[in-house]
Amino acid sequence: MSGELGLFSVSDLYENKVRRGEIDADHGQRELAHRFDGLLDEISEQRLSRKTSSLGWLFAKHRPQNDPVKGLYVWGEVGRGKTMIMDLFYDIAPVKRKGRFHFHEFMRDIHARIKQARADIAAGKIKGDDPIKPVADMLSQELRLLCFDEFSVSDIADAMLLGRLFSRLFADGVVVVATSNVEPGELYKDGLNRQLFMPFIDLLGQYCDVVRLASRTDFRLEKLGGAPVYLYPLTDEKRNQFETIWQKLIEAPCAPSDAVSYQGRSIHVPQAYMGAARFAFEDLCARPLAASDYLRLCEIYHTFFVENIPHFGRNNRNEAKRFILFIDTLYDNHVRLVLSAVAKAAELNSNLNGTEAFEFDRTVSRLIEMQSDEYLDACSSL
Template sequence: MGSKMSLNLLKHYQKEVAEGQIQENPEQVHVLKVLDESWQQATKRSIFPWRRHALKSIHVYIYGSVGSGKTMMMDMFYQAIPGDKKARYHFHHFLEQIAQSLKALQGEKDPMKQIVKELAKQYQVVCLDEMMVQDVVQAMLLRELLPELMEQEVMLVLTSNIAPQDLYLNGLQRERFMTVIEHLQTYAHVMSLNLLTDYRSERLPMPEKTYLVQKDLLPLFKSYAKHMKQDIIFDTVLEVQNRQIPVKAITESMVWFDFENISEIPRCQRDYLEIASRFKMVFISQLRPFKESDSSSVILWIYLIDVFYDSHTKLVLESAANMEELYLQGPMAEPFKRTLSRMHEMQSQWYWDI
């Protein structure tokens, strides 16, 4: 019965290797085996719910260095799952939806239980990419959410650059967050996936014109507007999340911001999610290097890149510095490595062809 429920992930992986799309790696093979086995366990639980406590864990947590193939493994798994009882989110987008649902249920009894039960009705599998806990609000939300979610018949697959024991390291009230770490370590298959090569860096480089150092973006903005046959409105405001943001220029499918208006407080992740849903291309000028003390701006920039990357939003940047000089040191230096890698990927030809 198990073979009938298999997703045959290794067969698909070996086909990609044979075609030269990827290089075979034993660690990736192991991850795919665990994902396939966990899927089979999850399927058995749905068929034989009375056996759930006798079966192995169905949750998977994959962590490793930037470019090690974590997201590729998760996406290969997700695409192989039949039917529509599945969901894939960027981790922060998922938390944002949970927070909005909690707000809508404010005043009701056990709102988190209601939310989790509804998720369990809709999905058999939930994939969450790039787990990273950055503040006490996220930490306490996860403290309430994750144990409830892992108790349901929903298979969770999470990717992260960070091992479970290092999540929210040195964070405020971290002792209260430890229950999240304990649940991950106890109820999930935790696997490390570390490679020396960042596969995103090997992809085709983007055309040089999409990252400009101290050059005017206006000619490029005008050329894209002309190509798409769209009128330009200059020096206006854009309403996002019921707040006005100054913009240098806007068309039906493009918008141009100065850095200080898009990546500094009071901007938030909800703003980026709405912008990504409304525009195909985003131009940002006057991007400046981050200082060591610029943690809030760095976090917002990480959010921005993650949201735009996940939605395939095309990004054109003008900066006072080369990309590798944007953030040389500070408390967010480690997670910013992933952001740089994604920025490089977003400027490759294949990304622009999506």
């Protein structure tokens, strides 16, 4: 139906990218594009059924107005093309009121709205005592199609909120599309009071079709195209090379910032896009971050770009300790790292000794291993 309405299909857009040589054809991605074409048709049919024209009367016979359109929850390993295909769908979806968000960006906005709603209730501007209802009502007025990238739940505040919020959004007919690295049943796994979160998983299954993208390879790793992942020294040439690799991965000159909520704090991410995060060394190691903070970041991002790694000695011992923790965390969780440094790994220790020198020797070994094809291939298979 989308073709009859003068719209491109997701499959058309996907095949155009293949013909232009932007991507390699992949069976799993093609199948997912077809699923999104079906959703386009459902949305288009629902819009026509609501029209007062004779055409609307015709489509209303096939789709009752209170029959909700089921969205899609697409999950699979990182870098397989979930976000790319969802974005093709989003660009041509025939919905005026639509929004596309990174999930953590969306939740930050929701918490801010709830905070304001509580203040309005206290001031008598909003009746009742439930701040979630007015927020959900406002969202339903603003959006009819809601697309999420990198859907994940690890914060208890988010977990306790989602069921109540989305039950109202779904009831109001908002269509939800999400990409995630985990199937719905694995969301908030081992989280505190997870039993209170389980009804939300059932809700997702009721209002979204769950689809796994089992693509053949990690296309984001292919975008690195064999490029070096450890760049030194810090010359203009190496800085430009670092910048080029980043832009190739995100397919844009720059990316928006992000803020990761964790234990009541916010971890600033200068640039983040499609599971890749970019930092300066000071952002990660000159701030009071701990191993748990690095682990939290690894739960969200699969590729880290870190620039301007310095020499380490007595003057930056604290930074060196954090750098050791950071590399240990990435290594243990099989996360990819692209970095620029003042020197090769074996020459970064200029004046560390004792236990710190021993620990840094381990870091040097891991930095070298993280450049290997074996390590990168292991990352892509997870």
